[in-house]
Amino acid sequence: xxxxxxxxxxxxxxxxxxxxxxxxxxxxxxxxxxxxxxxxxxxxxxxxxxxxxxxxxxxxxxxxxxxxxxxxxxxxxxxxxxxxxxxxxxxxxxxxxxxxxxxxxxxxxxxxxxxxxxxxxxxxxxxxxxxxxxxxxxxxxxxxxxxxxxxxxxxxxxxxxxxxxxxxxxxxxxxxxxxxxxxxxxxxxx
Amino acid sequence: xxxxxxxxxxxxxxxxxxxxxxxxxxxxxxxxxxxxxxxxxxxxxxxxxxxxxxxxxxxxxxxxxxxxxxxxxxxxxxxxxxxxxxxxxxxxxxxxxxxxxxxxxxxxxxxxxxxxxxxxxxxxxxxxxxxxxxxxxxxxxxxxxxxxxxxxxxxxxxxxxxxxxxxxxxxxxxxxxxxxxxxxxxxxxx
Numbered sequence: 001x002x003x004x005x006x007x008x009x010x011x012x013x014x015x016x017x018x019x020x021x022x023x024x025x026x027x028x029x030x031x032x033x034x035x036x037x038x039x040x041x042x043x044x045x046x047x048x049x050x051x052x053x054x055x056x057x058x059x060x061x062x063x064x065x066x067x068x069x070x071x072x073x074x075x076x077x078x079x080x081x082x083x084x085x086x087x088x089x090x091x092x093x094x095x096x097x098x099x100x101x102x103x104x105x106x107x108x109x110x111x112x113x114x115x116x117x118x119x120x121x122x123x124x125x126x127x128x129x130x131x132x133x134x135x136x137x138x139x140x141x142x143x144x145x146x147x148x149x150x151x152x153x154x155x156x157x158x159x160x161x162x163x164x165x166x167x168x169x170x171x172x173x174x175x176x177x178x179x180x181x182x183x184x185x186x187x188x189x190x
Numbered sequence: 191x192x193x194x195x196x197x198x199x200x201x202x203x204x205x206x207x208x209x210x211x212x213x214x215x216x217x218x219x220x221x222x223x224x225x226x227x228x229x230x231x232x233x234x235x236x237x238x239x240x241x242x243x244x245x246x247x248x249x250x251x252x253x254x255x256x257x258x259x260x261x262x263x264x265x266x267x268x269x270x271x272x273x274x275x276x277x278x279x280x281x282x283x284x285x286x287x288x289x290x291x292x293x294x295x296x297x298x299x300x301x302x303x304x305x306x307x308x309x310x311x312x313x314x315x316x317x318x319x320x321x322x323x324x325x326x327x328x329x330x331x332x333x334x335x336x337x338x339x340x341x342x343x344x345x346x347x348x349x350x351x352x353x354x355x356x357x358x359x360x361x362x363x364x365x366x367x368x369x370x371x372x373x374x375x376x377x378x379x380x
Contacts, residue, residue: 044332065255072329080328132375138270139262139379142234154378161377165370177367180355185322187351187377188344189329 031087040081043067055094056149057110063149069156072189097155101148111145120151126158160190221277230271233257245284246339247300253339259346262379287345291338301335310341316348350380 034049035041041049043064050062074086082090104120105112112120114137121133128136136158140150164186168176178186224239225231231239233254240252264276272280294310295302302310304327311323318326326348330340354376358366368376 042332063255065253068329080331128374129371132371132378135375135379139258141270142232157378158374161374162370165368165373169370174369175367176370176373177365178355179364180352180359180366181319181322183355183366184318184348184351185325187380188322188347189325190377 025084025088027088027091028084031084035084035087038081040079040083041071041087042081043071046071046082050094050149055098056147060147063147063153066149066153066156069153069190073156073160094152097152098148101151109145111147112151113145114141117141117146117151117154121158124155124158126162157190161187164190215274215278217278217281218274221274225274225277228271230269230273231261231277232271233261236261236272240284240339245288246337250337253337253343256339256343256346259343259380263346263350284342287342288338291341299335301337302341303335304331307331307336307341307344311348314345314348316352347380351377354380 034045046067047064056062104116140154165176224235236257237254246252294306330344355366
């Protein structure tokens with residue numbers, strides 16, 4: 001899955017302390033226009049921006065829930081919004097995912113069906129039972145079809161939940177134990 | 191939390207086998223108009239219907255994700271859509287939640303803030319740490335405010351996740367153990 005760098009600290013020398021370097025970046029003008037005077041992108045602003053860039057296809061509004069989810073995943077400073085470095089990282093990740101999605105969507109319909117989604121999830125290295133895959137597909141599809149924004153929400157959640165599970169499965173026995181408060185905190189924020 | 195009957199089988203004699211009785215119900219005409227010729231309401235149709243009924247306030251579109259979540263919670267026949275009985279049950283539940291929400295929203299702003307949300311969650315009987323409450327509020331708010339549709343999504347998820355946890359915590363030691371596939375199936379479908 002092309003989400004390298006997620007959860008890692010921002011790369012050293014990435015320009016965060018050098019506004020001049022940021023402003024030379026071709027993406028910066030776009031970021032600044034969307035972010036407005038506070039220099040930060042909220043979930044609503046991210047939705048506007050991804051809709052305008054037509055990430056969802058057909059100029060449909062990009063799913064706001066997916067935007068909140070992505071900001072929550074990348075929000076290292078707990079600001080509930082996104083600075084330029086986080087935005088740039090997200091843009092690269094989303095572009096990678098869009099390419100992956102288009103390669104799965106063989107009939108170029110703009111959506112993937114359950115068979116294509118099964119293949120995509122397996123190719124990311126997840127080993128899930130047919131029942132679990134069926135639940136996931138049911139949850140993220142409309143009329144049996146999964147759009148790009150729902151595909152992204154699915155990938156982000158699957159990755160985050162797998163990470164949460166792995167951290168509590170240190171002895172590698174395939175089981176993870178949660179206390180109630182920990183369980184609610186982990187699962188409600190995703 | 192006013193979500194009685196959720197998860198329970200449909201009440202006996204509820205009229206499901208008696209179209210005449212259903213049609214006498216004042217809500218039936220509305221349901222039939224929204225459901226169209228298939229007699230079932232999809233998440234998109236539910237969104238249209240709850241937006242028109244102004245559940246979200248200010249005639250903003252009701253959050254589609256919350257609609258999917260509610261259908262998923264009530265979908266006993268795994269059809270991904272909702273028949274009249276499920277719709278009627280949901281309508282009653284939502285009306286109860288709307289009243290609860292309005293009683294929390296003391297300044298009548300149409301949204302609740304973090305302090306009001308903390309009180310609401312405690313009054314439902316949940317005992318969560320300040321960190322967990324802070325994560326939840328962050329996840330479901332926009333600019334620190336929680337709208338009715340996000341409040342509903344939060345209540346539905348919290349209830350479902352607590353139920354899932356309780357089922358795996360039979361010995362009541364405050365811990366629940368999950369296998370990976372089970373964990374993913376439970377948490378991805380909510």
